[in-house]
Amino acid sequence: MDDALWEFVVGAGDHWGTTYGLPPVAGRVFGWLLVCDPPEQTADDLAEHLQASKGSISTATRILIGFQMIDRLRIRGERADRFRLKHGLWEQQLLDPGLDKTRALLTQGLDALADSPAPRSERLRELDLFYAWYAERSPQLVEEWREYRRTHLAAKQEQATGGRGV
Amino acid sequence: MDDALWEFVVGAGDHWGTTYGLPPVAGRVFGWLLVCDPPEQTADDLAEHLQASKGSISTATRILIGFQMIDRLRIRGERADRFRLKHGLWEQQLLDPGLDKTRALLTQGLDALADSPAPRSERLRELDLFYAWYAERSPQLVEEWREYRRTHLAAKQEQATGGRGV
DNA sequence: CTGAATGTTCAGTAATATCTGAAAATAATG
């Protein structure tokens, strides 16, 4: 890949890597899977393009699968597995950005403050309410995004692919 | 603080620390500021409760201020600065979860793919559309949250504070 | 079943990040 694309891959790896706490190579695998051709890459493809060892790639893919950011594919007639960005990743993220984990943490904090005067737990209570609101709201939000995409992306795809769709 | 609260502080520090790429002490400062009493703490308060050096606290507060997660306060009549969770933090996060930075990154990627066949940049274009949609949508979303809070948190505050409000 | 290709694990090493503590800088008080 050329330098400009490499810069993007590293930058994207760093960006989403920071967000999810990924090691550098895992971030880059994710970044590369955003722009590679074809979108389904073998471990060897990844190791070659990202100049990383097989071991790192194995660890990175395991981590990314754990975060549900990529899928492992078994292609009929091919020996090697392939990896691909998880379909519906952004929608899923919109629907549930780790709500359960965060709310469990807040519950833990509220329990720890159970014997304290009420005002002390006000910050946590507001935050808990915020997450409760979001959990309630997000399914509808996903629908709104789908509708928006239907109208906006479809038009662009039309031009780009001659209407073949994706 | 007791063990249960300490566990929360560390867990919260780890949780938001992972999300923002914070060092451990910075995460804990943030965690502590979610539950401390009073909500405004001096550097000495922080160092003592979190058992960290003055130097670490100074670095941690600088980082958190940079992320706009906390504010530095100059209290009239007090020599030492105090730190406090930034007001409106969650709303601000809802309004703009790093949209500009992310979209700049996507533009960089799209530029790098400018000479490639259109299908290759489809993943980035959809993601860019996603962020465009969110940027358009989020101000209204903040209003919805405020309305929700008005109805739900107000009621709870009533019980907790006898209607004095906050 | 056998051999070859693929995938995983992990010990050892390298790289990075983080913290402490003390010195330097800054700010506030009288």
Added chain:
DNA sequence: CATTATTTTCAGATATTACTGAACATTCAG
């Protein structure tokens, strides 16, 4: 202005994380 409190900086020490590469395990084709 001198003194003291507070804050920042940063060199050095420590701790943590991440990577490589080779051994081991697994899977697949014939």
